[in-house]
Amino acid sequence: MVLKILNTLITVGVGVIAAVVLYWLLNKIAELLPGPWEDRIKPYLYILPAYAALVFYLVYPAVQTVVFSFANAQSTAWVGWDNYTQLLQSESFQDTLFNTLLWMIVVPVVVVALGLAMAVLADRLNPRWESTSKTIIFLPMAISAVGAGVVWGLVYNYRPEGREQIGLQNAIITALGFDPVAWLQVTEFHINSFFLMIMLMWAQVGFSMVLLSAAVKGVPEDTLEAARIDGANERDIFFRVVVPQIWGTVLTVYVTTLIGVMKIFDIVYVMTNGGFNTNVVGNEFFNQLFSNFNNGAAAAIVVMLMLATVPIMIYQVRNFRREESMA
Amino acid sequence: MTSTQTTMAAATPTEKTRRRSSREGQPQKAGWFARIVVLILCFLWIVPVVGLFLTSFRPRDDANSTGWWTLFWTPSAWSRLSFDNYVTAWNDAELGIAFVNTLAIALPATFIPILVAAFAAYAFTFMEFPGRNFLFLAVVSLLVVPNYIAFVPILRIYSDLELAGTFPAVWLAHIGFGMSLAIYILRNYMATLPKSLIESAKIDGASHFQTFFRLVLPMSVPALAAFAIFQFLWVWNDLLVALIFVGPGDNAPITVALRNNLMGQAGAGQHLVTAGGFISMILPIVVFLFMQRFFVRGLTAGAVKG
Numbered sequence: 362m363v364l365k366i367l368n369t370l371i372t373v374g375v376g377v378i379a380a381v382v383l384y385w386l387l388n389k390i391a392e393l394l395p396g397p398w399e400d401r402i403k404p405y406l407y408i409l410p411a412y413a414a415l416v417f418y419l420v421y422p423a424v425q426t427v428v429f430s431f432a433n434a435q436s437t438a439w440v441g442w443d444n445y446t447q448l449l450q451s452e453s454f455q456d457t458l459f460n461t462l463l464w465m466i467v468v469p470v471v472v473v474a475l476g477l478a479m480a481v482l483a484d485r486l487n488p489r490w491e492s493t494s495k496t497i498i499f500l501p502m503a504i505s506a507v508g509a510g511v512v513w514g515l516v517y518n519y520r521p522e523g524r525e526q527i528g529l530q531n532a533i534i535t536a537l538g539f540d541p542v543a544w545l546q547v548t549e550f551h552i553n554s555f556f557l558m559i560m561l562m563w564a565q566v567g568f569s570m571v572l573l574s575a576a577v578k579g580v581p582e583d584t585l586e587a588a589r590i591d592g593a594n595e596r597d598i599f600f601r602v603v604v605p606q607i608w609g610t611v612l613t614v615y616v617t618t619l620i621g622v623m624k625i626f627d628i629v630y631v632m633t634n635g636g637f638n639t640n641v642v643g644n645e646f647f648n649q650l651f652s653n654f655n656n657g658a659a660a661a662i663v664v665m666l667m668l669a670t671v672p673i674m675i676y677q678v679r680n681f682r683r684e685e686s687m688a
Numbered sequence: 689m690t691s692t693q694t695t696m697a698a699a700t701p702t703e704k705t706r707r708r709s710s711r712e713g714q715p716q717k718a719g720w721f722a723r724i725v726v727l728i729l730c731f732l733w734i735v736p737v738v739g740l741f742l743t744s745f746r747p748r749d750d751a752n753s754t755g756w757w758t759l760f761w762t763p764s765a766w767s768r769l770s771f772d773n774y775v776t777a778w779n780d781a782e783l784g785i786a787f788v789n790t791l792a793i794a795l796p797a798t799f800i801p802i803l804v805a806a807f808a809a810y811a812f813t814f815m816e817f818p819g820r821n822f823l824f825l826a827v828v829s830l831l832v833v834p835n836y837i838a839f840v841p842i843l844r845i846y847s848d849l850e851l852a853g854t855f856p857a858v859w860l861a862h863i864g865f866g867m868s869l870a871i872y873i874l875r876n877y878m879a880t881l882p883k884s885l886i887e888s889a890k891i892d893g894a895s896h897f898q899t900f901f902r903l904v905l906p907m908s909v910p911a912l913a914a915f916a917i918f919q920f921l922w923v924w925n926d927l928l929v930a931l932i933f934v935g936p937g938d939n940a941p942i943t944v945a946l947r948n949n950l951m952g953q954a955g956a957g958q959h960l961v962t963a964g965g966f967i968s969m970i971l972p973i974v975v976f977l978f979m980q981r982f983f984v985r986g987l988t989a990g991a992v993k994g
Contacts, residue, residue: 362788369792372855376800384807388897403896404817411808411867412823414801418838418864419830425841436844479729482722490726496980497730500737503976504969505925507943510951511965512736515743515756515958527755527958529739563733571984624834627927631947646836647928656840663836674832681828 383410423667429660436656444661457640460554464625464641468558468565469618473611475562476569480577481599483570495574499567506564506627513560513632519543546637554639560628565621569614576610577603613680620673623666642666744962745769751959773963777950781960783967785938786945792855793930793941794923797862798916804863805870805915806908810900812871813878814886824875830868838864839932846933857933865929866919873918877911878904913982917975921983924972942968 384407391403433440448454479498483491501509518528522540526532531541545553580603588598604611626643633639635648642662650659742756747768759765778784811817812824842861846852881904889899905912927943934940936948950956950964976983 362785365788365792369788369795372792372796372859373799376796377803380800380803384803385897388895401817404811404815404820407811407815407896408808408823410804411871414804414860414864414867415827415830418842418861419833419835419868422838422841423833426837429840475729478725482726485719485722486726494726494730496977497734499980500973500976501733503921503925503972504737505927505943505972507927507946507951508925508965508969511946511961512740514951514961515739516736518958525754527752529735529755529757532755532757563736566733575984620832620834624836627943630927631951643836643928646839647931650840650843650932660840663834663840666834667837670832670834674829677832678825678829681825 380410426660426663426667429656430664431657432660433657434653434655440657444657445665448658448661453640454645456638457635457642457645460551460639461623461625461641463551463554464558464561464622465619467555468561468622469615471558471562472565472569472618473573473615475566476614477573477577477611479566479570480574481603484574484577495567495570498570501564502567504564506560507631509560509564509628510631513563517544517556519545545633545639548638551638553633553637557628557632557639560632561622561625565618569618572610572614573607576607580606616673616676620670623669740962740965743958744773744966745771746959747772748957748959751962752957773959774967777960777964777967781945781949781956781964783942783945783949783964786940786942786949787967787971789939789945790924790941790943793858793862793934794920796855796859797866797923798920800859801863801866801870801919802912802916805867806874806905806912807900808871809874809878810896810904812875813881814883814899814904815896827868827871831872835865835929843932853934853937853939855934855939858929861929861933862919862923862926866922870915870919873915874908874911877908881907910982913979917979917983920975921972 387406387409388403391399391406394402429436430444431439431441479495483494486494504512515527516529518526519531519541520526520528526535526541528544530544535541544556547553584602584606585598588602593601624643625641626647629635629639629641629644630647635641635644642665646659646662646666649655649662739756742759743751746756746759746765747770750765750768778787812820812827838861843852846857851857886899886903889903894902925943926941927947930941930944934944936944940948946961946964946968950961
């Protein structure tokens with residue numbers, strides 16, 4: 362154990378020093394170049410290592426994944442579109458897609474709404490209470506999905522009727538006279554998926570609150586004052602004056618949460634591993650890769666996921682360009 | 689957790705916050721409605737964590753027979769609370785080793801990419817070269833790319849190189865996956881530094897290399913810290929990358945160990961699972977609470993990580 366700690370510290374030290382030496386060398390190489398070539402080449406040398414990491418870990422694998430998605434489970438022979446057609450025709454994968462869609466519809470909206478409510482309401486408390494309440498809401502961001510699984514395991518815990526319930530939710534409803542419920546196994550109306558979504562909302566609302574709070578505080582006071590003088594009530598002020606001015610941030614939070622939701626894996630993996638019709642795309646990918654050892658199907662799932670993110674990517678790039686031109 | 693973070697819009701909230709502080713105590717003060725709603729939300733948010741915390745100190749029989757809330761009206765059970773579960777989880781469930789493994793994964797994966805990203809961000813901010821805009825927009829679009837695309841091809845390469853299951857395998861993966869966000873955060877921050885200062889350094893005969901190390905890097909410390917906290921929390925809490933590139937075994941990080949050695953074992957019992965859960969959370973929570981200000985700045989200046 363001591364050895365591992367020592368190793369870690371040495372790695373950090375060596376890694377950082379190696380990076381410095383690398384850049385010193387790259388810089389020297391540029392300086393050896395004649396005249397104007399030094400300034401022409403230097404920027405590319407500065408971004409080279411970072412770009413190498415991006416190309417090796419994102420760009421090249423993206424291309425390779427597309428290739429694998431047209432090959433068989435061991436990537437030894439071409440199978441054309443078979444991976445795609447088999448997946449899309451299988452009922453279980455259709456359910457998986459539908460569940461993922463449910464997550465995408467429900468979670469981002471709730472996260473934005475609750476985050477905004479928290480941002481606006483906490484803003485009216487005195488500073489000490491504001492910061493305390495915000496820290497409490499924000500805290501779950503620091504907790505891993507596995508940790509959240511432990512936390513919420515104690516909320517959703519189920520024991521058969523007649524035994525004392527140690528799960529909070531069942532303790533409450535049995536105290537009210539109802540029968541205990543195995544929450545994560547209730548497939549009607551995808552209720553169990555909603556209980557998993559609550560875990561993600563619990564983790565994400567803090568993020569939404571922090572960004573929206575910054576935006577709400579940025580709304581110029583005189584616009585609120587003017588509305589008040591015109592006799593607008595608080596509700597009108599919120600929806601007609603505040604919301605339009607923070608709309609950009611609302612969209613940003615929405616899009617960011619949406620991307621996270623599309624990739625959701627760990628909560629589902631830890632709580633149900635996709636059982637009881639709670640499967641999502643991320644979990645299905647993992648199971649295809651590590652339970653079925655099917656590279657082709659796993660790659661096809663990723664390609665579909667990647668295609669689904671393309672519109673968001675275009676939106677982000679356009680958004681960025683617009684902001685840059687305004688700055 | 690899910691790596692969803694951050695934004696592009698709310699660029700500099702700190703200054704805006706200061707501007708508005710004069711509003712305190714003015715119109716629309718906290719009504720009962722606001723107070724009650726905030727109180728209820730905070731209560732709902734914190735109660736599950738309290739449950740975990742209290743359960744982790746209860747002996748096996750207590751934890752398995754009654755709910756943690758019964759502690760509030762059965763003082764006789766208080767004397768049975770102890771740290772035994774933590775000792776068992778740390779040693780027998782091997783969370784102690786996993787804790788060190790996680791540090792061994794997270795620290796290099798946090799600190800090594802910073803300099804690499806900072807150099808790229810410097811070039812994108814302060815140097816003129818053909819293709820600059822295109823190359824940076826490529827970084828922006830890579831922010832959204834899900835890291836799932838890397839797993840199948842990289843895993844094959846790692847198997848060929850016999851890297852799978854080792855620390856360098858995860859370090860490099862996290863460095864690659866975190867790079868676009870790092871460049872993005874740092875470049876956005878550097879763009880706010882006064883250009884005149886860099887110009888005058890140039891006139892004084894400083895090379896880019898000197899300007900970077902003596903001027904820009906020290907001035908960018910807030911952004912470097914923001915990214916470092918971000919990346920640290922992300923790597924510490926990561927399950928997917930760890931499962932794929934390390935897996936269970938001697939090098940397993942704490943998320944994997946907690947899932948496989950405790951949660952996945954029917955006989956482990958809530959008393960051990962909660963103690964293990966708390967061990968896995970304590971460090972990120974401490975980092976988070978102490979560095980919250982930097983973290984918020986990172987969130988509001990950053991982007992969307994893939």
